[in-house]
Amino acid sequence: MRYGSRDTLHGVDLDIPRGEVLALLGPNGAGKTTTIEILEGFRRRSGGEVSVLGCDPDRPDGDWRGRIGIVMQSWRDHPRWRVGELIEHFARYHADPRDPAEVLRLVGLEEHARQSSAQLSGGQRRRLDVALGILGRPELLFLDEPTTGFDPVARREFHQLVERLSQEEGMTVLLTTHDLAEAERLADRIAILIRGRLAACGTTAELAESIRAQAEVRWLEDGVPRSEPTADPSGFVWSLHNRLGGPIPGLEVHRPTLEDTYLRMIHQEDTQ
């Protein structure tokens, strides 16, 4: 993708198998929304090949749009419509929609069905976006920063919903988020986009391995905090136990989280 003379995306080679949940991560301006909008058919790419559910998004066939679900970062609709009416209205556009009452329940908006969408809070508004995205039982769901503004309970419920849709219905999900714990919880694989280039793609463990991030063992010795990075924490703890001749005070094993790995990758790219 090129805006003017500037390459915004270059060589983003990526296959997402059916049924996978893939999280696309990257700093602000890395090109995540641009990538998603190209795949959704909302932005015409400058070059390269794209196939989504077997179709080029720039030349979709008749029922293609009905097979994908979209939750964009911002969405314009009819602010005076009631939530329930809006969902019932959009359900009519789909060949085999979910029951609108079920969708309201799934996203936790049952009590707001008679409220106009303009009166919803930020997090409730986002739930409505998610409701509209899953209404048509899409095979592939695009979620662009879906939980922005969600409180912790709503976030947990949303995670359970995505897990259900993916595990029970085999829905493929492409998610962008700045919440690394969310990506770690939901995604089978994580792709990291930095300045328009795909810097890495894999499971949390594979990404940590790719930058040789090690676990760290922490303990107290004679009341003094000690720590040691190690590729074999079990072996290290075993030898420490033998050396100390018994239980290890204050023992902690810290494995690299996705956040640790991500921040190191961003730092490495910045210093290159």
Ligand SMILES: Nc1ncnc2c1ncn2[C@@H]1O[C@H](COP(=O)(O)OP(=O)(O)OP(=O)(O)O)[C@@H](O)[C@H]1O
């Ligand atoms: N219509 C446009 N014309 C010119 N440049 C654009 C346009 N849309 C996006 N860009 C630029 O392309 C780059 C990628 O933007 P994009 O919105 O895809 O990033 P992002 O990774 O989704 O960021 P964020 O995390 O902030 O949502 C940015 O530098 C942005 O300024």
